């Protein structure tokens with residue numbers, strides 16, 4: 023269905039394209055650092071917060087500090103004061119892909135009406151509990167399903183979802199290995 | 208020695224430029240480190256055929272002379288074709304003359320070679336876009352027991368140790384070598400990154416015929432705001448063969464090749480593969496269908512439905528639900544790794560400030576910023592077909608016109 027009003031998914035594509043051009047000229051400014059801190063509260067309950075980050079050559083900050091409580095549910099003999107960290111991973115993946123869907127759709131002049139992602143990841147607890155050394159700690163796979171209502175053909179919608187995976191940071195972090203170094207004190 | 212224009216490289220691109228310069232009566236010389244068609248003589252594997260049909264090797268002043276326009280030349284035919292072109296156009300070639308530097312001097316250029324130097328007003332760099340095979344940095348972590356080879360050195364399966372092979376890269380070169388090695392009785396694992404899938408034949412015609420007719424190959428660089436992306440697109444999964452078979456991932460799976468994700472890292476002798484394979488496969492399927500849609504629309508616009516076969520869509524790429532994400536390279540399963548991870552030009556001998564921060568020659572449609580310096584044959588340098596044999600005619604015509612104008616303006620200023 024054609025709409026007379028211009029496509030508006032709330033994404034400022036002009037600004038994004040401008041940023042791409044500017045950062046092509048000044049690759050130093052493209053160097054970002056993302057940060058989070060986490061405080062143990064009690065048991066398996068902890069609270070992470072994000073506020074500052076670095077980018078465009080200088081210190082930056084969110085408008086306000088955001089916090090995320092993480093815990094484990096009662097079946098783990100925990101108090102369930104927040105999402106499990108693994109669920110936060112799913113949330114991060116979904117949010118990253120969904121932001122991509124909105125941006126790519128805007129860029130391709132596709133009006134979105136609704137976008138819902140449903141995620142499920144399998145995990146064999148024999149890994150983290152050390153019952154079976156051959157079982158991996160992490161997910162054995164992640165399924166993401168999108169329900170999208172938009173002014174576009176099925177193929178065009180599929181192409182938007184595929185492109186958002188191609189450009190997603192969290193998708194990359196999950197699908198490719200990343201070196202992690204942990205230090206103490 | 209003095210001349211107006213030095214052309215560096217006697218592949219089809221340098222020769223096409225030579226022809227255009229001759230037509231314009233511009234005094235020039237073509238310097239070639241080896242022989243005419245050197246790359247085809249020394250850097251290609253034995254079974255290779257051109258992936259472009261015979262009719263599609265249209266060089267300025269020279270077309271296909273045989274009786275099989277839809278066939279695909281093998282290497283010896285390709286070499287004779289280019290040699291014959293050099294003869295027909297009487298190109299002023301100095302073979303076995305290797306250029307070691309190009310420098311600016313007195314408003315022109317000094318071209319140093321191992322057989323003396325040349326002073327010229329203008330220089331055309333036609334030394335090939337595929338001079339150096341890319342090998343990813345992570346190759347240094349490959350355990351020593353595993354042999355590594357690039358397509359530049361690969362000739363045939365006899366060179367390869369018995370046992371498993373991992374081919375990294377699933378574009379034109381990687382898919383062809385993977386198929387050949389699998390057929391030779393070796394188990395091939397193909398590590399698949401971004402790739403472009405096309406059928407060899409669609410609606411009864413060769414895909415290159417369609418791309419030519421629909422104007423896809425003539426698309427110009429000015430139309431693209433993201434040139435970086437189109438210039439770095441991998442080559443089509445396409446091969447020339449007598450039976451016109453399609454080489455896509457499904458055909459390789461049918462042969463017994465195992466598909467895995469992009470090689471993403473090697474730690475402690477273990478290779479790690481990206482979990483992005485399903486998405487890369489679906490991106491390629493969607494992109495192929497967009498090309499087929501373009502063709503179908505063109506057929507409809509030109510009312511050709513009754514002349515060509517009906518539209519068709521191909522099976523989507525089959526990928527395992529969970530392909531392996533890791534492989535122990537010390538297990539002996541893999542004896543050889545083939546790096547089919549693309550090629551890049553070698554312009555290291557150009558001593559002019561004309562490179563971007565990643566060391567790539569900067570140019571505007573083949574016109575380099577140093578006045579009077581031009582480049583030929585780079586991917587999408589002026590048109591989608593620029594890196595193909597069939598792209599040289601239009602690019603050489605345009606760039607020789609630019610060069611002529613520049614010369615008539617009193618010669619280039621010092622760079």
Ligand SMILES: Cc1cc2nc3c(=O)[nH]c(=O)nc-3n(C[C@H](O)[C@H](O)[C@H](O)COP(=O)(O)OP(=O)(O)OC[C@H]3O[C@@H](n4cnc5c(N)ncnc54)[C@H](O)[C@@H]3O)c2cc1C
Pocket residue numbers: 215216217218219220221238239240241242243244245246247251256257258259304305306307333334335336337380550556583584594595596597
């Ligand atoms: C495996 C493969 C298959 C291909 N198949 C096709 C196909 O089917 N159809 C198609 O249209 N295109 C194909 N191409 C793309 C393209 O046509 C070829 O890469 C072609 O060789 C490019 O021609 P060129 O004249 O630009 O460069 P080249 O053929 O590489 O010629 C460059 C010449 O410059 C010489 N040279 C380099 N450096 C110097 C120097 N410093 N001094 C003097 N001489 C120098 C080289 O010796 C060489 O002879 C293929 C490419 C590859 C890699």
